[in-house]
Amino acid sequence: MARTKKLRQIQMAPQFCGFSPDGLLKNKGKEVSITFAEYEALNLCDYELMTQAEAAVVMNVSRPTFTRIYESVRRKIAKAFIEGCTITFETGNADIAEWYKCNSCRISFTIPQGKAHECPFCKNTDINHAQ
Amino acid sequence: MKIVIALNENKLDSHIALQFGKSQWFCIYDSVADTNEYIQNPMQHSSSIDFCESADLFIEKGIQAAVATRFGSKIIEYFRSQNVQMIMTEPNRQANSIINIIK
Numbered sequence: 001m002a003r004t005k006k007l008r009q010i011q012m013a014p015q016f017c018g019f020s021p022d023g024l025l026k027n028k029g030k031e032v033s034i035t036f037a038e039y040e041a042l043n044l045c046d047y048e049l050m051t052q053a054e055a056a057v058v059m060n061v062s063r064p065t066f067t068r069i070y071e072s073v074r075r076k077i078a079k080a081f082i083e084g085c086t087i088t089f090e091t092g093n094a095d096i097a098e099w100y101k102c103n104s105c106r107i108s109f110t111i112p113q114g115k116a117h118e119c120p121f122c123k124n125t126d127i128n129h130a131q
Numbered sequence: 132m133k134i135v136i137a138l139n140e141n142k143l144d145s146h147i148a149l150q151f152g153k154s155q156w157f158c159i160y161d162s163v164a165d166t167n168e169y170i171q172n173p174m175q176h177s178s179s180i181d182f183c184e185s186a187d188l189f190i191e192k193g194i195q196a197a198v199a200t201r202f203g204s205k206i207i208e209y210f211r212s213q214n215v216q217m218i219m220t221e222p223n224r225q226a227n228s229i230i231n232i233i234k
Contacts, residue, residue: 010204012207015201040204043203043204044179044204047203048179048205049178050179050180058208097207099219107219107220108218109218110210110211110217111216112211112216113214114214115216120196120216120218121218121229121232122232
Protein backbone atom coordinates (compact mmCIF):
# COMPACT_ATOMS: atom_id res chain seq x y z
CA MET A 1 0.00 0.00 0.00
CA ALA A 2 1.28 3.46 -0.87
CA ARG A 3 2.42 5.60 2.05
CA THR A 4 0.07 8.49 2.86
CA LYS A 5 1.59 11.93 2.19
CA LYS A 6 2.26 14.18 5.16
CA LEU A 7 0.30 17.46 5.05
CA ARG A 8 2.42 20.49 4.14
CA GLN A 9 2.06 23.28 6.71
CA ILE A 10 0.96 26.59 5.08
CA GLN A 11 0.65 29.74 7.20
CA MET A 12 -1.30 31.76 4.63
CA ALA A 13 -2.85 30.75 1.32
CA PRO A 14 -2.57 33.15 -1.65
CA GLN A 15 -5.11 36.00 -1.54
CA PHE A 16 -6.01 35.62 -5.24
CA CYS A 17 -6.80 32.79 -7.67
CA GLY A 18 -3.88 32.97 -10.12
CA PHE A 19 -2.22 34.89 -12.96
CA SER A 20 -2.83 35.22 -16.68
CA PRO A 21 -0.41 36.52 -19.37
CA ASP A 22 -1.11 40.01 -20.68
CA GLY A 23 -1.54 40.55 -24.42
CA LEU A 24 -2.42 36.97 -25.38
CA LEU A 25 -5.75 35.60 -26.48
CA LYS A 26 -7.02 33.09 -23.94
CA ASN A 27 -5.07 29.93 -24.61
CA LYS A 28 -7.43 27.06 -23.88
CA GLY A 29 -5.72 24.16 -22.17
CA LYS A 30 -2.52 26.14 -21.67
CA GLU A 31 -2.70 26.26 -17.91
CA VAL A 32 -0.22 25.55 -15.13
CA SER A 33 -1.54 24.53 -11.75
CA ILE A 34 0.50 25.45 -8.66
CA THR A 35 -0.36 23.88 -5.31
CA PHE A 36 -0.42 25.92 -2.09
CA ALA A 37 2.65 23.95 -0.92
CA GLU A 38 4.55 24.99 -4.06
CA TYR A 39 3.43 28.61 -3.63
CA GLU A 40 4.62 28.53 -0.02
CA ALA A 41 8.00 27.01 -1.00
CA LEU A 42 8.60 29.85 -3.48
CA ASN A 43 7.44 32.44 -0.93
CA LEU A 44 9.76 31.14 1.82
CA CYS A 45 12.88 30.84 -0.33
CA ASP A 46 12.60 33.69 -2.83
CA TYR A 47 10.45 36.27 -1.02
CA GLU A 48 11.18 35.68 2.66
CA LEU A 49 14.82 34.77 1.79
CA MET A 50 15.05 31.64 3.93
CA THR A 51 17.50 28.85 3.17
CA GLN A 52 15.97 25.58 1.96
CA ALA A 53 16.80 23.94 5.29
CA GLU A 54 14.98 26.69 7.25
CA ALA A 55 11.99 26.62 4.88
CA ALA A 56 11.70 22.83 5.17
CA VAL A 57 11.33 23.17 8.95
CA VAL A 58 8.63 25.86 8.57
CA MET A 59 6.67 23.63 6.14
CA ASN A 60 7.14 20.52 8.30
CA VAL A 61 8.74 18.48 5.49
CA SER A 62 12.17 16.94 5.04
CA ARG A 63 14.87 18.89 3.23
CA PRO A 64 14.85 16.57 0.12
CA THR A 65 11.03 16.85 -0.07
CA PHE A 66 11.28 20.63 0.15
CA THR A 67 13.85 20.70 -2.66
CA ARG A 68 11.50 18.61 -4.85
CA ILE A 69 8.57 20.97 -4.18
CA TYR A 70 10.74 24.05 -4.84
CA GLU A 71 12.16 22.69 -8.11
CA SER A 72 8.68 21.73 -9.23
CA VAL A 73 7.27 25.25 -8.73
CA ARG A 74 10.23 26.93 -10.45
CA ARG A 75 9.81 24.68 -13.50
CA LYS A 76 6.09 25.36 -13.61
CA ILE A 77 6.63 29.13 -13.44
CA ALA A 78 9.30 28.96 -16.15
CA LYS A 79 6.89 26.99 -18.36
CA ALA A 80 4.10 29.52 -17.73
CA PHE A 81 6.39 32.48 -18.53
CA ILE A 82 7.90 31.01 -21.67
CA GLU A 83 4.75 29.41 -23.10
CA GLY A 84 2.35 32.14 -21.93
CA CYS A 85 0.23 29.79 -19.77
CA THR A 86 -2.31 30.85 -17.20
CA ILE A 87 -1.28 30.03 -13.60
CA THR A 88 -3.95 28.76 -11.24
CA PHE A 89 -3.64 27.83 -7.56
CA GLU A 90 -5.01 24.64 -6.05
CA THR A 91 -5.15 23.53 -2.41
CA GLY A 92 -3.34 20.19 -2.87
CA ASN A 93 -1.98 18.38 0.14
CA ALA A 94 -1.87 21.34 2.54
CA ASP A 95 -2.71 22.08 6.15
CA ILE A 96 -3.62 25.79 6.15
CA ALA A 97 -3.46 27.78 9.39
CA GLU A 98 -6.71 29.41 10.57
CA TRP A 99 -7.60 32.95 9.45
CA TYR A 100 -10.97 34.68 9.78
CA LYS A 101 -12.66 37.32 7.63
CA CYS A 102 -15.11 39.96 8.86
CA ASN A 103 -18.17 40.13 6.61
CA SER A 104 -18.69 43.78 7.55
CA CYS A 105 -15.27 45.50 7.26
CA ARG A 106 -13.59 42.76 5.10
CA ILE A 107 -10.38 42.52 7.12
CA SER A 108 -8.67 39.16 7.75
CA PHE A 109 -7.41 38.29 11.21
CA THR A 110 -6.40 35.55 13.61
CA ILE A 111 -8.08 34.89 16.94
CA PRO A 112 -5.60 34.20 19.75
CA GLN A 113 -6.51 31.80 22.56
CA GLY A 114 -8.97 33.25 25.05
CA LYS A 115 -10.12 36.06 22.73
CA ALA A 116 -13.75 36.50 21.66
CA HIS A 117 -14.79 35.30 18.18
CA GLU A 118 -15.46 38.77 16.81
CA CYS A 119 -13.90 41.29 14.44
CA PRO A 120 -11.13 43.23 16.27
CA PHE A 121 -12.22 46.46 14.51
CA CYS A 122 -16.03 46.57 14.32
CA LYS A 123 -16.70 43.88 17.02
CA ASN A 124 -19.08 42.20 14.56
CA THR A 125 -19.59 38.47 15.29
CA ASP A 126 -20.52 37.78 11.63
CA ILE A 127 -17.13 36.28 10.71
CA ASN A 128 -16.11 33.37 8.45
CA HIS A 129 -13.04 31.22 7.95
CA ALA A 130 -10.93 33.10 5.39
CA GLN A 131 -9.57 29.93 3.69
CA MET B 132 -4.39 47.63 24.46
CA LYS B 133 -1.09 47.99 22.61
CA ILE B 134 -0.93 47.38 18.86
CA VAL B 135 1.90 47.56 16.36
CA ILE B 136 1.16 48.88 12.86
CA ALA B 137 3.60 48.30 9.99
CA LEU B 138 4.05 51.56 8.07
CA ASN B 139 5.87 52.98 5.03
CA GLU B 140 6.69 56.27 6.84
CA ASN B 141 6.94 57.47 10.44
CA LYS B 142 3.76 59.54 10.46
CA LEU B 143 0.11 58.88 11.18
CA ASP B 144 -1.12 59.52 7.64
CA SER B 145 1.30 56.91 6.26
CA HIS B 146 -0.15 53.93 4.43
CA ILE B 147 0.02 50.44 5.91
CA ALA B 148 3.09 48.50 4.70
CA LEU B 149 2.64 45.62 2.28
CA GLN B 150 4.60 43.05 4.31
CA PHE B 151 5.04 43.25 8.09
CA GLY B 152 8.70 42.16 8.22
CA LYS B 153 9.74 44.31 5.26
CA SER B 154 8.09 47.55 6.44
CA GLN B 155 10.29 50.60 7.00
CA TRP B 156 8.61 51.75 10.20
CA PHE B 157 6.47 50.40 13.02
CA CYS B 158 4.05 52.51 15.04
CA ILE B 159 3.29 51.19 18.52
CA TYR B 160 -0.01 52.62 19.69
CA ASP B 161 -1.15 52.38 23.33
CA SER B 162 -4.93 52.89 23.52
CA VAL B 163 -4.89 53.34 27.32
CA ALA B 164 -2.29 56.13 27.41
CA ASP B 165 -3.25 57.34 23.88
CA THR B 166 0.40 57.52 22.86
CA ASN B 167 2.32 56.32 19.83
CA GLU B 168 5.96 55.48 19.36
CA TYR B 169 7.78 54.98 16.05
CA ILE B 170 10.47 52.36 15.61
CA GLN B 171 12.55 52.01 12.44
CA ASN B 172 12.87 48.45 11.13
CA PRO B 173 16.60 47.70 10.86
CA MET B 174 15.85 44.21 9.43
CA GLN B 175 13.70 45.27 6.45
CA HIS B 176 16.10 43.75 3.91
CA SER B 177 16.92 40.64 5.98
CA SER B 178 15.41 37.17 5.80
CA SER B 179 12.27 36.50 7.82
CA ILE B 180 14.28 34.26 10.19
CA ASP B 181 16.57 37.19 11.09
CA PHE B 182 13.57 39.51 11.45
CA CYS B 183 11.82 37.10 13.84
CA GLU B 184 14.87 37.13 16.12
CA SER B 185 14.39 40.87 16.56
CA ALA B 186 10.58 40.60 17.01
CA ASP B 187 10.98 39.84 20.75
CA LEU B 188 11.00 43.62 21.12
CA PHE B 189 7.26 43.73 20.41
CA ILE B 190 6.53 41.08 23.02
CA GLU B 191 8.67 42.93 25.60
CA LYS B 192 6.62 46.06 24.91
CA GLY B 193 3.39 44.14 25.59
CA ILE B 194 1.96 44.16 22.06
CA GLN B 195 -1.38 42.35 21.79
CA ALA B 196 -2.14 42.87 18.10
CA ALA B 197 -0.22 43.57 14.88
CA VAL B 198 -1.55 45.23 11.71
CA ALA B 199 -0.14 44.93 8.16
CA THR B 200 -1.32 44.13 4.65
CA ARG B 201 0.41 40.76 4.77
CA PHE B 202 2.49 38.71 7.22
CA GLY B 203 5.35 36.35 6.41
CA SER B 204 5.12 32.68 7.35
CA LYS B 205 7.77 32.86 10.06
CA ILE B 206 6.30 35.89 11.81
CA ILE B 207 2.82 34.30 11.66
CA GLU B 208 4.23 31.23 13.42
CA TYR B 209 5.99 33.43 15.99
CA PHE B 210 2.99 35.69 16.73
CA ARG B 211 0.71 32.65 17.07
CA SER B 212 3.09 31.14 19.63
CA GLN B 213 3.07 34.46 21.54
CA ASN B 214 -0.75 34.79 21.38
CA VAL B 215 -0.52 38.06 19.41
CA GLN B 216 -3.49 38.80 17.15
CA MET B 217 -2.66 39.50 13.47
CA ILE B 218 -4.88 41.79 11.40
CA MET B 219 -4.58 42.18 7.61
CA THR B 220 -6.09 45.28 6.01
CA GLU B 221 -6.01 46.71 2.50
CA PRO B 222 -2.75 48.65 1.65
CA ASN B 223 -4.43 52.00 0.89
CA ARG B 224 -5.53 52.36 4.52
CA GLN B 225 -3.77 54.95 6.72
CA ALA B 226 -2.48 54.40 10.24
CA ASN B 227 -4.72 57.10 11.75
CA SER B 228 -7.87 55.35 10.46
CA ILE B 229 -6.89 52.24 12.40
CA ILE B 230 -5.98 54.17 15.54
CA ASN B 231 -9.37 55.92 15.45
CA ILE B 232 -11.10 52.52 15.40
CA ILE B 233 -9.01 51.12 18.28
CA LYS B 234 -9.45 54.26 20.46
